Amino acid sequence: MAMDYNQLAVNILEAIGGSQNVENVSHCMTRLRFVMNDNAKVDMKKLQEINGVIRVIDTDTQLQIVIGSAVDKVYKEVCAVGNFESQEPVQQNADADKENKTKKKITPKSVANGIIDAVSGSLVPILPAIIAAGIFKMVAVLLGPTNLGVFTEDNQLYIFCNLVNTAVFYFLPFFIAYTASKKFNATPLYAMMVVAVMIHPDMLDIINAGETFKLYGIFNMQLINYTSSVIPIVLSTWVISYIEKFVKKIVPDHFRVVGVPVLIMVLAFPAALCICGPACNAIMQLLVNVILWMNDTLGIVAIVIVAVFWLFLMMFGMHMPLMMTLLPVWMQMGYDAIVSPGAIASSLAHVGAILSYAIRANNQDKRAFGWTAFITMISANIGEPALYGITLVEKRVLAYQMAGAACGAVVMYILGAKVTLFSGVGFVWLNFLRFGEYAVAGAIGMIVAFVVSFVLGMVLGYGKEIVSSKN
Structure with a gap:
C-alpha cells in the first residue's frame, strides 16, 4: 500500500507540537531537520511510533527525523501542511516566541553540536552536485585508458567527463x-x-x-x-x-x-x-x-577503528561533515588510506549482513523488511532504513557487520588500497572505482567485507524461527 505522505506530515507536525513550534525546517537526503521553538512540546514517544518514521534523533540544535529516500516528498507535504516556505529557512513567530525561549547553556557538547550543525547544514544541499560529478568521473575512470580502454586520453567525452568533475570541485x-x-x-x-x-x-x-x-x-x-x-x-x-x-x-x-x-x-x-x-x-x-601520523604509527589499527565504528558516525549524522572537512586534506595529499577505505569496507559489510538477515531472519515480516532494506541499499545507495530499522535493533546484524568491516579494512590496508576519487559513484557496489589505480586491492577488500558479514549471518543465523503476528 502506498504511503500517504500528507497524513505522515500531519502526524509528524502534531507530534512535535504543531507548526507554531517550528522555527526552521529543512531536509537532507534522508532526514527532516527541525529547529524547535520549545523542545519540551515534542512528544518523542508518539513521534517514534508514527508509521513512516524510521528513527528520531534529538540533538541540542536539531530534531532529526529519519524518513529515508522519500524524504523530499514528505518535506513537501510538511511545508504545505505547516505553511512553511519550501527550500528556505522558516522563521515562525520570531518576535512572539523570543520571550518563551530560554538561553541555552554553552557546553562543550552544545558547541560541538553547533559546529556539526553548521557544517552539515552548509554542505548537505550541495551533495547532489557532488554525486553527479562523481558519476561523470566514474564513467571516465571505468571507460578510460587505465581500465577498460574504451576512451583514449584525447577522446572528447573522456575529457568532458573529467572536466565536469574538476569544475564542481574547483x-x-x-x-x-x-x-x-x-x-x-x-x-x-x-x-x-x-x-x-x-x-x-x-x-x-x-x-x-x-x-x-x-x-x-x-x-x-x-x-x-x-x-x-x-x-x-x-x-x-x-x-x-x-x-x-x-x-x-x-x-x-x-x-x-x-x-x-x-x-x-x-x-x-x-x-x-x-x-x-x-x-x-x-x-x-x-x-x-x-x-599521516596515524597512517605511519597506528596504520592498520586506524583503518579498523574507522571501519568498525563508521555506522555510529552515520547514526549521529557526523559522517558527512567529517568527510567534507577532510576533503581538502585528501586532495592535498592526493589519496586517503584510512577514512574512505574504512567507510567503504563498513558499507559493503553492512550490505552483506543485511542480505543474510533478509534470508535468515527468524520471522517472515523481518525477512520482508530485510529485502526492502537490502534493495534500497544496492539500488539507491541509502542505508538509513537498514541502519535504524534492522542493524541497531538486531544486535547480531551489528556484530556481523562490524566483523566484516574489520576484515575488509585489514585486507585493504595489507594490499595498500588508497582512495583517489573523492566523490561518490552512485552505487555502493561501484565503490571500487574510487580506488583508481588501486581498484583491484580495493575490490578485494570490499569482497572480503561483504563475504565475511554475509557468511557469519548465514552460518550463525538470527535465532529460532518464530511465527509472524500482527504486532
Missing part, C-alpha cells in the same frame, strides 16, 4: 558560500563575492608569485589557494553574516543603498583572507600531519 567554495549564507540567514551575494575573489585566476597568480601581498596596503595576506576549500568558506561566511548584521545596524537609512554593501565588503575581505582562511589552513595542516 568551484566548490562558490557553492558553499551560497548554501552557508542560507544556513546563517545571511545575504548570499556578499559571501559569494568574497569567494569569487579568493578563487579568481588573478588571485592564484598572486599566490603562485610567492611575493608578500598586503591587503589595502595594511594587512598581510597569507598566500593560500582556496580552490576546493570547505571549512574556510563556512567559517568566513559565518563571520560575514555577523558583519552584515553589524553594518546594517550602524549605517543610516539614507546611506544604506551604497553604504551597506560597500562597508560589508571592505570588512569581509580582510576577515576572510587574513583571519578565517589562514586559521582554517593551519588547522588543515595539523589534520594532514595527524592523518
Whole structure:
C-alpha cells in the first residue's frame, strides 16, 4: 500500500507540537531537520511510533527525523501542511516566541553540536552536485585508458567527463558560500563575492608569485589557494553574516543603498583572507600531519577503528561533515588510506549482513523488511532504513557487520588500497572505482567485507524461527 505522505506530515507536525513550534525546517537526503521553538512540546514517544518514521534523533540544535529516500516528498507535504516556505529557512513567530525561549547553556557538547550543525547544514544541499560529478568521473575512470580502454586520453567525452568533475570541485567554495549564507540567514551575494575573489585566476597568480601581498596596503595576506576549500568558506561566511548584521545596524537609512554593501565588503575581505582562511589552513595542516601520523604509527589499527565504528558516525549524522572537512586534506595529499577505505569496507559489510538477515531472519515480516532494506541499499545507495530499522535493533546484524568491516579494512590496508576519487559513484557496489589505480586491492577488500558479514549471518543465523503476528 502506498504511503500517504500528507497524513505522515500531519502526524509528524502534531507530534512535535504543531507548526507554531517550528522555527526552521529543512531536509537532507534522508532526514527532516527541525529547529524547535520549545523542545519540551515534542512528544518523542508518539513521534517514534508514527508509521513512516524510521528513527528520531534529538540533538541540542536539531530534531532529526529519519524518513529515508522519500524524504523530499514528505518535506513537501510538511511545508504545505505547516505553511512553511519550501527550500528556505522558516522563521515562525520570531518576535512572539523570543520571550518563551530560554538561553541555552554553552557546553562543550552544545558547541560541538553547533559546529556539526553548521557544517552539515552548509554542505548537505550541495551533495547532489557532488554525486553527479562523481558519476561523470566514474564513467571516465571505468571507460578510460587505465581500465577498460574504451576512451583514449584525447577522446572528447573522456575529457568532458573529467572536466565536469574538476569544475564542481574547483568551484566548490562558490557553492558553499551560497548554501552557508542560507544556513546563517545571511545575504548570499556578499559571501559569494568574497569567494569569487579568493578563487579568481588573478588571485592564484598572486599566490603562485610567492611575493608578500598586503591587503589595502595594511594587512598581510597569507598566500593560500582556496580552490576546493570547505571549512574556510563556512567559517568566513559565518563571520560575514555577523558583519552584515553589524553594518546594517550602524549605517543610516539614507546611506544604506551604497553604504551597506560597500562597508560589508571592505570588512569581509580582510576577515576572510587574513583571519578565517589562514586559521582554517593551519588547522588543515595539523589534520594532514595527524592523518599521516596515524597512517605511519597506528596504520592498520586506524583503518579498523574507522571501519568498525563508521555506522555510529552515520547514526549521529557526523559522517558527512567529517568527510567534507577532510576533503581538502585528501586532495592535498592526493589519496586517503584510512577514512574512505574504512567507510567503504563498513558499507559493503553492512550490505552483506543485511542480505543474510533478509534470508535468515527468524520471522517472515523481518525477512520482508530485510529485502526492502537490502534493495534500497544496492539500488539507491541509502542505508538509513537498514541502519535504524534492522542493524541497531538486531544486535547480531551489528556484530556481523562490524566483523566484516574489520576484515575488509585489514585486507585493504595489507594490499595498500588508497582512495583517489573523492566523490561518490552512485552505487555502493561501484565503490571500487574510487580506488583508481588501486581498484583491484580495493575490490578485494570490499569482497572480503561483504563475504565475511554475509557468511557469519548465514552460518550463525538470527535465532529460532518464530511465527509472524500482527504486532
